[in-house]
Amino acid sequence: MEKARPLWANPLQFVFACVSYSVGLGNVWRFPYLCQMYGGGSFLVPYIIMLIVEGMPLLYLELAVGQRMRQGSIGAWRTISPYLSGVGVASVVVSFFLSMYYNVVNAWAFWYLFHSFQDPLPWSVCPLNGNHTGYDEECEKASSTQYFWYRKTLNISPSLQENGGVQWEPALCLLLAWLVVYLCILRGTESTGKVVYFTASLPYCVLIIYLVRGLTLHGATNGLMFMFTPKVSLLLTNTFELEDGFLTASNLEQVKDYLASAYPSKYSEIFPHIKNCSLESELDTAVQGTGLAFIVYTEAIKNMEVSQLWSVLYFFMLLMLGLGSMLGNTAAILTPLTDSKIISSHLPKEAISGLVCLVNCAIGMVFTMEAGNYWFDIFNDYAATLSLLLIVLVETIAVCYVYGLRRFESDLKAMTGRAVSWYWKVMWAGVSPLLIVSLFVFYLSDYILTGTLKYQAWDASQDDKL
Structure with a gap:
């Protein structure tokens, strides 16, 4: 008899x-950059439109498929059609790629959190040079926050071709990060269900604290006006960020209250940007990714009163955000593996979880090398963008035209007790697939027109990125 799935x-x-x-983490380091880059309020208009016509319908679709099939990604799509097993496999592969590099951010957050208890903060001042006659030359040319990030944390190499060795301090932090993930998923839903209370709520508490503090700083009014005032000339700019959550939503296997995960995501992206706008003097140049999370934010924190407290709060928030995402990513890999009778008959779930974490941790050591940050940027930019769009497109077409929209509608009515609104059916059957195709063509043409792909490297002689 098949074992009942934990609820x-x-x-x-x-x-x-x-x-x-x-x-x-994208809510903290990508959305603020995009919002600032594309005119504040001008960016919010297309963002909210895409959230309504694309994000919410696709999220609902994934959750409903998971609730109906009650299987992992591979099993769910195989149930719809044996020819669609590859969709589930592709989802697992993309989640694996994300897990390989994503947890290194948690490792960096641990590293900064441990240093946040020092007074003064180690990135607030430049260290002395070897003979103690002045400050370190590299730090003086750049800034103390840049120096601590590129030299003390990453010990970054001049280029991607010079990989260098594994840096033991980030490597130990990565081991710790994966140990925390393993402990959280050890008992499956039983243990993960307790952790998500903290990973979901604590970031909002910290964001609200930062929001209140940010609104009291100089430039807050100007920043808010910039954010919420649309610029008509910029509304034609094409930009869209597709959340990684579509890959593992089916593993959550519930459909009720699906909107609860769409709206918090929107507000948690706006909150950090309101904070950024209030720190106007620190953000005169738009920057995203690790540069925003570990340089710009730390530059702002070091200038605050009781900077150690603000630093601890900020990096603890990053840890909670990163851990929450890692739990979902890891679940997307584990669920199909534990569903496999061949694997689960030979290994207990705890061993499978340990092996997945161990393999990801071993591969993730690449990102703790001297050139690790370059590899991180490459994976972060290209590991899942086009593939994720293609996967979601196939999923939408499969549900509407292979499984059948009317059949899917009947399933939803049986599960929820309510008829499906015409809005969702129109979005699933027509609008969402067309938009995904448009986005796919846009991204593909952008890659082609870009030509040779480039990356930014840290030049120690000039103390700047090239």
């Missing part, structure tokens, strides 16, 4: 799980 303890726990996974 969430209550609906609230499921909602927290959705929020924990949908709100990730």
Whole structure:
């Protein structure tokens, strides 16, 4: 007899799980950059439109498929059609790629969190040179926050061709990060369900604290006006960020309260940018990714009163955001493996979880090398963008035209007790697939027109990125 699949303890726990996974590091380091780069309020207009016509319908679709099939990604799509097993496999592969590099951010957050208890903060001042006659030359040419990030944390090499060796301090932090992930997923839903209460709620508490503090700083009014005032000339700019959450939403296997994970994601992206706007003097140049998370934010934090407290809060928030995303990513890999009778008959779930974490940790050591940050940027930019769009497109077409929209509608009515609104059917059958195709063509043409792909490297002689 097939073992019953573990369920969430209550609906609230499921909602927290959705929020924990949908709100990730991109809300802190990518959305603020895009919002500033594309005119503040001008960016919010297309963003909210895409959230309504693309993000929410696709999220609902994935959750409904998971609830109906009650299997991992491979099993769910194989149930719809044996020819669609590859969709589930592709989802697992993309989640594996994301897990390989994503947890290194948690390792860096641990590193900064440990140093946040020092007074003064180690990135607030430049260190002395070897003979103690002045400050380190590289630090003086750049800034103390840049020096601490590129030299003390990464010990970065001049280029991608010079990989260098594994840096033992980030490597130990990466081991710690994967150990935390393993402990959180050890008992499956039983242990993960307790963790998501913290990973979903604590970041909002910290963001609200930062928001209140940011609104009291000089330039807050100007920043808010910039953010919420649309510039008509910029509304034609094409930009869109597709959340990684579509890959693992089917593993959550519930459909009620699906909107709870869409709206918190929106607000958690706006909150950090309101904070950024209030720190106007620190953000005169738009920057994204690790540069925003570990340089610009730390530059702002070091100038605050009781900077150690603000630093601890900030990096603890990053850890919670990163951990929540890692739980979802890891679940996307583990669920199909534990569903496999061949694997589960030979290994207990705890061993499978340990092997997945161990393999990812071993591969992730590449990102702790001297050239690791370059590899991180490459994976972050190209590992999942086009493939994710293609996967979601195939999923939407499969549900509407292979499984059948009317059949899917009947399933939803049986599960929820309510008829499906015409809005969702129109989005699933027509609008969402057309938009995904448009985005896919846009990204593909952008890659082609870009020509030779480039990356930014740190030049120690000039103390700047090239």
